[in-house]
Amino acid sequence: MIPTSEPTARLRPGEGAIARLACLVLQPVLTRVVRRVAARHPSLFARLGPHQATDFLIDPVELPFALHLRPDPQALVFRAVPRDTAPQVGATIRGRFLLLLELIDAEQDGDAAFFSRDLEISGDTEAVVRLRNALDDMDGSLAEEASAMFGTPGRAVLARLRRAYPDATKPREYA
Amino acid sequence: MSLAELICPAGTPAALRTAVDAGADAVYCGFQDATNARNFPGLNFTPDELAEAVTYAHARGTKVLLALNTYPPAGKVDLWRHAADTGARLGVDAFIVADMGVADYIARMYPGIRLHLSVQAAASSPEAIRYYCENFGVKRVVLPRILTIPEIRQIRREIPCEIETFIFGNHGLMVEGRCSLTNYLTGQSTNMDGVCSPASDVEYVRDADGSMSSQLAGFTIDRFGPEEKAGYPTICKGRYAAPHRPEGYYAFEEPISLNLSRLLPELIEAGVHAFKIEGRQRSKSYVRGVVRAFRAAVDDIKAGREANIADLIALTEGQKQTQGAFETKKWR
Known part of the structure; x- marks a missing residue:
């Protein structure tokens, strides 16, 4: 079972301030990444269909903040939000950070992660299924693509993240 | 060969x-x-x-x-x-x-x-x-x-x-092509609409103790304990209580x-x-x-x-x- 990340209840003193600071620092990066991805993968939006306007909360349980995504090509939203101020959303996807990253990159199977209870979804299931299928139809690695946007420092951050999560980075090679 | x-x-x-x-x-x-x-x-x-x-x-x-x-x-x-x-x-x-x-x-x-x-x-x-x-x-x-x-x-x-x-x-x-379980609950047909347990009718509800309930069209069809592995939200693989099995069991198939x-x-x-x-x-x-x-x-x-x-x-x-x-x- 993945650990809970219910808003506010588990905040320790100072964590709220750290989350807000992290969100502020991250925001320019997230904005740049999502715009690049949208520009390079326009077919993603067709698979989302009516759920382009749905608000998603992507909740990496061990990080001090969550990510709010609205994949509307006309008004993209991708921002880090402290959990205690997270907006009301249509669907929530919750799991360990690197699992979520690997799901986006099709390195892990979403159904398998759901069966094992490492991935939790709530809210509008159709929206989540559409988002999953849209992301799975993209070629290449979004994580690599995003990190490459920031050159050597970006790649170093990604490598460090993967080292920090040895279990999740273990390749799921079944063959 | x-x-x-x-x-x-x-x-x-x-x-x-x-x-x-x-x-x-x-x-x-x-x-x-x-x-x-x-x-x-x-x-x-x-x-x-x-x-x-x-x-x-x-x-x-x-x-x-x-x-x-x-x-x-x-x-x-x-x-x-x-x-x-x-x-x-x-x-x-x-x-x-x-x-x-x-x-x-x-x-x-x-x-x-x-x-x-x-x-x-x-x-x-x-x-x-x-x-x-x-x-x-x-x-x-x-x-x-x-x-x-x-x-x-x-x-x-x-x-x-x-x-x-x-x-x-x-x-x-199930006798494939003949199964109407999804149709019974959702009104959509596996065999004519191509959807078994349509995602629009599926909801997962997390309980306070970490258990998770799978619901289809508002009906709970399974409830997985905090450490229990899950399956697809299909009626044929749901777990049901019956008079002879009040604890709940997989009546048709299982995940x-x-x-x-x-x-x-x-x-x-x-x-x-x-x-x-x-x-x-x-x-x-x-x-x-x-x-x-x-x-x-x-x-x-x-x-x-x-x-x-x-x-x-x-x-x-x-x-x-x-x-x-x-x-x-x-x-x-």
Whole structure:
């Protein structure tokens, strides 16, 4: 079972301030990444269909903040939000950070992660299924693509993240 | 020895390329509408995508099979005919059909394209299979997952077409093409709309203790404890309380996947021509892992080597697997 990340209840003193600071620092990066991805993968939006306007909360349980995504090509939203101020959303996807990253990159199977209870979804299931299928139809690695946007420092951050999560980075090679 | 073709799922163009690159002999897929039994949101192909997919697959020696394996409701058959026309124009290698009207249309209009009989037709007797062969020129039957290997061997002797069996993925045992459980709760039909447990009617509810309830159209169909592995939210795999089992039990089927990796030599010996991997709704990661594993296993067997079968348990539903009826009809 993945650990809970219910808003506010588990905040320790100072964590709220750290989350807000992290969100502020991250925001320019997230904005740049999502715009690049949208520009390079326009077919993603067709698979989302009516759920382009749905608000998603992507909740990496061990990080001090969550990510709010609205994949509307006309008004993209991708921002880090402290959990205690997270907006009301249509669907929530919750799991360990690197699992979520690997799901986006099709390195892990979403159904398998759901069966094992490492991935939790709530809210509008159709929206989540559409988002999953849209992301799975993209070629290449979004994580690599995003990190490459920031050159050597970006790649170093990604490598460090993967080292920090040895279990999740273990390749799921079944063959 | 039979050809032992590997027939692999593709829910998206990227999954199709993944399957081809991983060693599929043929890939099966469908359009973004009710003409196929995986009409899920965000899944499947537009005609333009299928055109590119056929080009990609054929350039690498892989066949493309188009699933038109649902049943047209009265007055709506044009959608299926149009899909067949489009598939034929784009050069698919075979149609997978269940409905006799669709089979008849394709047999008359496109006699040069192979017809495969979908598992959705639930043809499990030599008499039924021969009827499809004689009247529509069916070249291959996908057998329901309810037969033992001796039964398959016997059927093979009595029919004039090839046999395809599922070897991995969903362990569906309802009389396929006849199941109306989803329709009963949601109003949408697995067999006519192509949706089993439509995602729009599914909700997962996390309880305070970490348990998770699966709900379909507002009805709770299973509740998984905090450490318990989960399955798909389908009624046939739900857990229900009954007067004689008040604690709740799997009344029909249970969350478990079929895995026949250890039975491949026997299936080949029984005359099975093609092995089908289920899972058009699954990710590229699943397709890559399962296709690679079975490609290696089939190649080993064909070369006279003992197959070293990869462990696929992490990809199975409920993280459990079975050989089901293929091993014995007393598997439960």
